[in-house]
Amino acid sequence: MNAMFKLADSKAPRLLRFPAHSIAGLAGTSFKHEHLGAILAERPAYGFFEVHAENYMGAGGPPHRALESVRCDHPVSLHGVCMSIGGPQRIDAAHLGRFAALVERYEPALVSEHLAWSTHQTTYFNDLLPLPYTEATLARVAEHIDEVQEAIRRPILLENPSTYVMFRDSTMKETDFIRELARRSGCGLLLDINNVFVSATNHGFSAIDYLSDFPLDRVGEIHLAGHAEQTDDQDEPLLIDSHDGPVADAVWTLFDIVLGRCGPIPTLVEWDSKIPDWSVLKAEAMAAQAILNLHAQTAAFGSTYATR
């Protein structure tokens, strides 16, 4: 916690260019350009939107116009997808510079990245690739998080991955690895409950046990999403984190359990492929909001990381 406050204090006071909408206790959705008209037509404006940072790293044009208009009316969550924080090589300084510029420009309520990597040398693989959990990778990833947090002058939320393979070299449990990363770097956590369910099924552990072991006190955002079902080499079920459909019933149940333990936390419904009409995506977010509201009535306070 100390590291977080140190980072927050070092932020120089400045004038906000956008309204400081609170994100506490809200549900949100991925922002897709095809929904822009429908979103802007909604009155009153409600909920938050999450954008993939890389889609807004062009110099100008319609993407920035769209994000500016969404940001005027809503809190925005800036979600980085390809910083390669979990990779063995150094963070790409140019990419980090672009990321920091977006944080400065759009004043997002939340900033997050993944415990994964996507670039090796100069090749970008456009997927969230896994890493072994060892003392060596722990030290390296903690350094990467420090570097990102120093560049943007605020803590990030680090997202737990969905994975399809284990590394033979791993010596730590994922929850221990993540807890220690948060302790060393002062980062918050983005708990992707669909990822927990997907990984638990794929690797034969209990999602409930994982959540009991997860440092819920550091969670500043929750992700929900749909997944697809396949089978592995031994014909065991293998779930794919596809983000192309509604949230599964089992994931809704886990969501309710998590909120019962830590109160309402900003919650995003991700939908990135086979994108439905706005009304369908909005209905998913409203379902999440209803569960958040139930827990808000009983919770004494939200997470530290959830408030601006």
Added chain:
Amino acid sequence: MLPADLPSRGGREKPNYGAVFSSALLDPEQATPECVAGLNGKTATKRYNVYRNNVTLSLMEALASIFPAVQRITGVEFFRAMARFHVRANPPRSPLLFEYGCDFPDFIERYEYARSLPWLADVARIERAWLDCYHAADAEPLRATVMAAVPADRLAELVFLPHPAVRIVRSSFSAVSIFAANRNEEQTDQIQADDPEDALITRPAHDVVVRHLPAGGATFLTRLIEGSPLAVAVSAALEVAPIFDLSASMAGMIDAGVFTTINDGNPQ
């Protein structure tokens, strides 16, 4: 300092997990890396193939979204085969996917199975330029009133500053008509494919606009964009196209937002 940073102590350094894991992602001939396992340490070929599929298919989809007219012309199956070759041979060098596919038009030009569609590469060049234009920096286009205020005796020496979003694609084929006919899902009439057409791609307000340049227009604008004075650009255009229409081209370039400011040689 971590082990990966230490200089090699004789012999070869053990490759890191990034090198090992990524080695077979784009190469279906390579075996599954031995560093990964499934349940209880069992083989994980199908599991590793999830990553292979994610990488290759998502990059093929990225190309399809950047080059929709090319995909409509070739059909989905043909496009996917061509895109798969390209993705494996030329994966992205940047995490910014909207910059991907800059070398795809050249790849199409050399692609054996696309030889019967000689204009396909130029259509791809227009689509790639369209996305560059879409993401380019914002700037206010030159207003007609500013041009109209220039004294006649200064016109010949005028120099123009190009808008960051302007692109020109020249083609020996009817690339602009073919692009326009295939960019949307509309039914199209037969197009004569071998009338040379040059494309002007600009973003005068919020949206990208693709125009078919008249004879001499591409030479004229290219010279101006390079910084030649107006008189030099006009001479160059007339040399390649004696029918070059200066007043129509000037009106067109203002309307299209090709330039942002003018410099008549006198500091303002």
